[in-house]
Amino acid sequence: MRKLLAVFTMVLCGCSGSSSDWTAFVYPDIESIPGPDQAQNYTIGKYSSFEECQVAAIDRLRRNDAQSGKSGDYMCGYECSHRENLGGLLVCKENRK
Numbered sequence: 001m002r003k004l005l006a007v008f009t010m011v012l013c014g015c016s017g018s019s020s021d022w023t024a025f026v027y028p029d030i031e032s033i034p035g036p037d038q039a040q041n042y043t044i045g046k047y048s049s050f051e052e053c054q055v056a057a058i059d060r061l062r063r064n065d066a067q068s069g070k071s072g073d074y075m076c077g078y079e080c081s082h083r084e085n086l087g088g089l090l091v092c093k094e095n096r097k
Contacts, residue, residue, distance in 0.1 A: 021046045022053035023080045023092065026060045030073045040082075040090045050076055050096055 024044045027033045034042065044060050047053040057074035064072050077092030 024053045024057040025075045028072045
């Protein structure tokens with residue numbers, strides 16, 4: 001599982017984005033984290049700072065976990081944009097938790 005998350009993070013890191021904001025990603029089941037091609041389906045919003053992104057993601061994650069009984073995960077991505085040269089993949093300049 002950690003290997004999948006590491007691959008996902010490596011694919012998203014290292015490229016410039018076109019916006020200057022943070023995008024929150026929340027994955028409802030840590031045992032079934034989607035591949036990079038599905039990341040855009042798990043965004044919950046854009047935020048002006050990492051701290052705002054983290055608070056929003058953790059809040060959503062706690063609500064999801066309470067409702068589903070499953071443990072999820074989250075990530076905040078900085079300057080995320082779709083990269084046409086990668087088939088439209090959503091790529092972030094930096095990822096943090």
